[in-house]
Structures are given as C-alpha cells and as structure tokens.
Amino acid sequence: xxxSLYQRLGESEGITxxxxxxxxxxxxxxxxxPRFSGKDxxxxxxxxxxxxxxxxxxxxxxxxxxxxxxxxxMNINEQELIATIDDFVAAMQGQGVGTTEINEVVxxxxxxxxxxxxx
Ligand code: HEM
Numbered sequence: 001x002x003x004s005l006y007q008r009l010g011e012s013e014g015i016t017x018x019x020x021x022x023x024x025x026x027x028x029x030x031x032x033x034p035r036f037s038g039k040d041x042x043x044x045x046x047x048x049x050x051x052x053x054x055x056x057x058x059x060x061x062x063x064x065x066x067x068x069x070x071x072x073x074m075n076i077n078e079q080e081l082i083a084t085i086d087d088f089v090a091a092m093q094g095q096g097v098g099t100t101e102i103n104e105v106v107x108x109x110x111x112x113x114x115x116x117x118x119x
Contacts, residue, residue: 004057008101012053012060019048021091022084031083035074055108067115076117085109 009015023045026032036044047064054062064070085106092102 005101005104006053006056006058009056009097009105010095012049012058014095014097015052015056015058016045016049018088018091018095018097019052020045021094022088023048025087025090026084029083029087031080032087035076035080067112068119071116072119074119076119078117081113081117 006015009018023036023041027036027041047062050060050062051064053060088105088109089102092105097105
C-alpha cells in the first residue's frame, strides 16, 4: 500500500524540520521578510507544522486560525505566494525530500491560494 504523504515526509520530525527551515527562509527572503518582521516566528513555526502535519494525513490537530482569518487584511499578492512556495521547495530539497513529494506539496500549497491571496 502506498504510504501517506505524512509518512513519506518523515512524519512529525521531518515536517517540523521542513517548516522550521522554510520560516527561517521567509524571515530573510527580501520578498517576504517585511511580512514576518516583528512576528512570533516560534509560534508561526508551531502552527505551520501542525497545519502541515494534519494536511499531510498525520494525527495532529491544528490549533491555529483558519487560513483566511490568519491572512485577512494582509492583501497578499501572487509574487509573495510564489516566494513562500519557493522557500518550501528549497527547505524540502535541503531535507532530501524526493521530487514526487515536493510536487505534491507544491500542488497542495497552490490549491490553498484562494484563502490567502487578497483576503
Ligand atoms: C498556501 C500558502 C500559505 C499557507 C498554507 C499559510 C499558512 C499559515 C499558517 C498555518 C499560519 C498560522 C496561523 C495562526 O497562527 O493562527 C500562518 C501565519 C502567517 N502567514 Fe501564512 N500561509 C500561506 C501563505 C502566506 C503568504 C504568501 C504570506 C506572506 C507573504 C504569509 C504570511 C503569514 C504571516 C505574516 C503569518 C503570521 C501572522 C501573525 O502572526 O499574525 N502566509 N500562515
């Protein structure tokens, strides 16, 4: 049987490492840094890891705000969305995640754009 995306990404440990790295990249990415300046990055990482674990099929329960509420009023644009996805791709490559899994995650992130862009 094919294992879940959660299992193929290394479960909680693997996904936490990916999210930690991606958020660290956001904080220094010129396209994103202003958005994350002054934010509680540890909290963002914790919420991001919970969200990602749950979305990938893990047993975690996401305790954060729904996506639309979390990004409301930020007027996020497409360039910023692509920059966040690029940071996730770089983080996954850094963790040795395979191309199949990277493509699955990119598709999932892209599919969520309606709750993030200009809400
Ligand atoms: C599909 C894409 C995205 C997903 C899945 C996502 C997911 C999340 C999650 C789960 C949180 C935590 C919410 C909470 O603490 O209750 C969050 C917070 C945040 N996101 Fe996103 N996000 C996405 C795209 C973006 C983009 C494109 C930007 C900015 C350019 C962005 C900026 C932020 C910021 C600044 C916070 C912290 C908000 C705060 O602490 O007040 N996100 N995001």
